[in-house]
Amino acid sequence: MAHVSAPSQRISRRELASRVPHYATLLITGLLFLAPVAYMVAASLAPARDTLAGFAVFDVRQWGLHNYSGVAASLSSDSTGHLWRFFAVSFTVTVAVVGLGLVVNSMAAYALSRLAWRGRGLALFAILLLLIVPFEAVAVPMFYLYNDARNTLWIQIVPFIGNALSIFLFYSFFSGIPHSIDEAARMDGAGPWRIFWRIIVPMSKPAYASVAILTFLTQWGSFLWPVLMISDPNLRPLPLQISVFAGQLPPAWGQVMAFGVLLVLPVIVVFLIFQRWFIEGVASSAVKG
Amino acid sequence: MASPALLLLLLFVAVPFLAAIGFSLYNVRLGDPRAPTFMGFTQYARILTDPDISRQFLQALLHNLVFAAVVVPVQTALALSLALLVKKTIPGVGIFRSLFFLPVVFPIALVAIIWRLILARGDDGLLNSALGFFSGGAFASQDWLGSELTALASVIVLSIWQGCGFQMVILLAALQQVPAELYEAAELDRASAWQRFIHVTVPGIQTTLVFVALYTMILSLRVFDQIYVLAKSGGGLNEGATRTVMYEAVTAAFDENNIGRASAISVVFFVIVVILSIIQRRATREKES
Numbered sequence: 001m002a003h004v005s006a007p008s009q010r011i012s013r014r015e016l017a018s019r020v021p022h023y024a025t026l027l028i029t030g031l032l033f034l035a036p037v038a039y040m041v042a043a044s045l046a047p048a049r050d051t052l053a054g055f056a057v058f059d060v061r062q063w064g065l066h067n068y069s070g071v072a073a074s075l076s077s078d079s080t081g082h083l084w085r086f087f088a089v090s091f092t093v094t095v096a097v098v099g100l101g102l103v104v105n106s107m108a109a110y111a112l113s114r115l116a117w118r119g120r121g122l123a124l125f126a127i128l129l130l131l132i133v134p135f136e137a138v139a140v141p142m143f144y145l146y147n148d149a150r151n152t153l154w155i156q157i158v159p160f161i162g163n164a165l166s167i168f169l170f171y172s173f174f175s176g177i178p179h180s181i182d183e184a185a186r187m188d189g190a191g192p193w194r195i196f197w198r199i200i201v202p203m204s205k206p207a208y209a210s211v212a213i214l215t216f217l218t219q220w221g222s223f224l225w226p227v228l229m230i231s232d233p234n235l236r237p238l239p240l241q242i243s244v245f246a247g248q249l250p251p252a253w254g255q256v257m258a259f260g261v262l263l264v265l266p267v268i269v270v271f272l273i274f275q276r277w278f279i280e281g282v283a284s285s286a287v288k289g
Numbered sequence: 290m291a292s293p294a295l296l297l298l299l300l301f302v303a304v305p306f307l308a309a310i311g312f313s314l315y316n317v318r319l320g321d322p323r324a325p326t327f328m329g330f331t332q333y334a335r336i337l338t339d340p341d342i343s344r345q346f347l348q349a350l351l352h353n354l355v356f357a358a359v360v361v362p363v364q365t366a367l368a369l370s371l372a373l374l375v376k377k378t379i380p381g382v383g384i385f386r387s388l389f390f391l392p393v394v395f396p397i398a399l400v401a402i403i404w405r406l407i408l409a410r411g412d413d414g415l416l417n418s419a420l421g422f423f424s425g426g427a428f429a430s431q432d433w434l435g436s437e438l439t440a441l442a443s444v445i446v447l448s449i450w451q452g453c454g455f456q457m458v459i460l461l462a463a464l465q466q467v468p469a470e471l472y473e474a475a476e477l478d479r480a481s482a483w484q485r486f487i488h489v490t491v492p493g494i495q496t497t498l499v500f501v502a503l504y505t506m507i508l509s510l511r512v513f514d515q516i517y518v519l520a521k522s523g524g525g526l527n528e529g530a531t532r533t534v535m536y537e538a539v540t541a542a543f544d545e546n547n548i549g550r551a552s553a554i555s556v557v558f559f560v561i562v563v564i565l566s567i568i569q570r571r572a573t574r575e576k577e578s
Contacts, residue, residue: 019379026374026385033389036450039415040403052409054418108294115290123295130302132566136511136535137559138305140542140551141312145305147319162297192290221396223514224535228543239398239514246402247522253406260399267394275387282393282455283462286500 044068044257051253067258074245074255081233081241087262089153090238094219096157098212104161106208109170110196114182127171130164136224143228151232160219166211169284173207174200210281213274220267238263306559312552319546332553346554348529349537356445356533357509364449365502368456373490375457376464386461390454397451401518404447408433410525434519440527444515452508456501460494467493496573503569507562511535534558 038058043051045063048070050056075083111117112124142159149155181203182195190198201208226240236244242263246256271278313332315325336346375386392400407415410432417430433443467490475485491498513535519526520536532540534554542551 022374022377022379023381026382029371029374030385030388033392033450036400036403036407037391037395039407043406052406052411052413054413054415055422057415104294104297108291111291117291123291126295126303127298130298132563133302133306133559134507134511134562136513136538137555137562138302138309140538140548140555141305141308142301143542144312144317144319144548145308158297159301162294162301164298164302167294196290217394221398221514223396223398223517224539227517228539239396242396242402243398243518243522246405246518246524249523251523256402257406260402263399264395268391271391271394272387278390278394279386279458279461282390282458286459286462286497286504 040257040260043254044261046254048252048254051257067252067254068262070252071255071258071262074252075241075259079233081236083262085234086236086238086241089156089235090220091266092153093156093222093237094216097160097219098215100157100161101163101166101215102208102212105163105166105211106170106201106204107196108162109167109174110192110200112167113171113174114179114195114200115192124171127164127167131168133164139224139228142225146229150229151235153235155229156222156226156235156237159225160215160222163215165285166215169211169214170204170207173204177203206277206280207284209274209277210284213278213281214285216270217267309552309555309559312548313550313556315549317548317552319548325549328549332550333557336550336553336557342550345532346534346537349532349534352441352531353510353512353533355441356448356512357506359442359445360449360452360509361502361505363445364453364456364505365498367449368453368501369460369498371453371457372460372464376461389457392451393454395451397448397514398518400447400451401515401524402522404443404450405434405519405524405526408443410435432525434524434526437527437530440530444512444519444526444531448512448515452505456505459501460497463494463497464490499572500569503565503572507565507569510558510562510565513539 042057042063044067045065046057046059047062047064048067050059050062056062072083075081075086112120112127146155146159177200182199185195185199221239222237223239223243226237230236230240233241233244242256242259245259314327314329316328317325335342337343371389375382375389395403409415410417410430412418412421412430414430414433416433417428420428421430431439433439471489471493472485475489480488512533516526516531516533516536517539518524520528520531535558538551538554538558541547541554
């Protein structure tokens with residue numbers, strides 16, 4: 001994506017005229033897309049009585065941080081769960097799945113693309129098959145098989161480390177690295193581990209970034225599995241907790257929206273910092289198939 | 290080197306999947322002291338043909354199909370329009386690219402809750418007050434999520450809002466691969482903007498377009514989180530008008546403790562996904578060669 005804009009004096013009048021409707025369309029669509037986000041932020045700042053009172057949430061004069069202190073106070077006992085713990089759970093689970101996933105899946109992809117071993121063809125075929133199995137298809141039997149592990153941290157992490165799509169994305173990337181490079185290293189006496197860590201990994205940063213971001217997005221928003229497996233408020237990840245919190249009677253909508261802002265803020269910050277990688281990561285997921 | 294990933298995939302994808310097939314043939318219940326009894330294909334017969342049970346399942350399947358039939362064309366078209374809007378590198382376009390992508394980083398559980406408030410019934414919901422305001426009071430407030438007519442449409446709208454940016458990014462990457470010379474040549478031939486779109490843009494991104502459409506279709510079959518949040522967390526969603534196949538599987542397993550039937554639903558779900566995946570691969574392969 002080249003960001004080259006022509007110097008302004010060279011833009012013709014016709015070009016300028018055509019830009020007015022273009023910007024107008026961008027602006028209107030942009031505002032429509034932003035509206036739900038703006039509503040969430042406004043409702044988190046507005047007094048609770050205004051959350052469901054039409055445009056009243058946008059009355060800036062009434063804004064304050066009371067919903068944020070409110071949600072911290074509402075979620076501060078062992079029976080409701082602690083606000084900081086929901087973040088700690090989501091953070092631990094996401095970091096562990098992303099981190100361990102990068103190591104384990106890239107190692108597998110390296111073995112599949114570079115090493116000669118018995119069963120390699122079969123393993124590759126199996127990965128391609130597993131690529132089609134969505135998590136939803138195995139959620140129910142997993143719920144039964146791993147029922148003894150309900151309400152644990154590890155059951156939120158371990159099943160999602162090995163990932164056929166991640167392996168496939170790494171495999172495609174590694175296959176594009178010329179064999180002559182590791183051939184040369186092997187001549188110098190480097191073993192497969194050394195070649196992997198010293199040569200392949202440093203050359204594959206874009207693949208690592210893409211896979212990390214795709215895994216991060218799915219994991220931070222993960223909902224179905226926690227619904228089935230987690231009832232202990234001390235082990236609830238954020239998306240499950242917000243649905244529990246929203247279902248309380250009477251609902252404190254202002255606080256729910258404040259919780260929503262807090263839940264999505266880390267992702268938005270990460271997104272703004274690594275924007276380019278997000279875009280490339282998502283675009284790369286299309287090579288599947 | 291491949292063994293950790295392969296072992297994890299075996300334990301958490303392959304084994305549960307085979308277990309689903311096994312469970313679907315038995316009367317399996319969690320915590321049942323009796324040994325499960327073999328039932329053959331009874332579970333399948335029940336969900337597909339039994340007049341009492343199949344109605345609900347087939348209705349759920351129909352909801353998925355309606356969801357897909359609307360979301361696939363609408364979301365693909367919208368994503369393509371957005372991609373075309375932000376393709377040209379004019380000043381400020383980066384902001385809009387990020388803005389259209391922003392909802393993608395929102396966990397769908399949170400999206401459901403934000404939209405539940407926007408679509409709230411009565412005059413106080415944001416959408417109802419906006420429509421009332423702009424129509425000068427002529428518009429009567431709707432119960433968007435509760436009414437049988439609009440419940441599924443509401444879920445569709447919020448799902449498109451969240452998912453569209455993802456497809457936009459994939460299509461944008463494809464648009465940028467279309468050689469600029471082709472556009473220049475078309476311009477020399479005095480082709481209109483529409484003709485350029487039909488004869489240059491569409492053929493240039495055809496493979497990606499097919500990929501995106503079929504990928505969206507598979508995602509449409511997997512819909513669960515937003516329905517569950519809106520139906521179970523005080524969203525007032527019309528459950529009967531929106532329940533999906535995954536919702537059926539989870540309620541059968543979780544609320545009714547009927548692992549056997551839930552597994553049969555999972556297997557049927559998987560068979561449909563496989564059929565679509567095969568079509569997807571065929572379609573994208575053919576276009577490439």
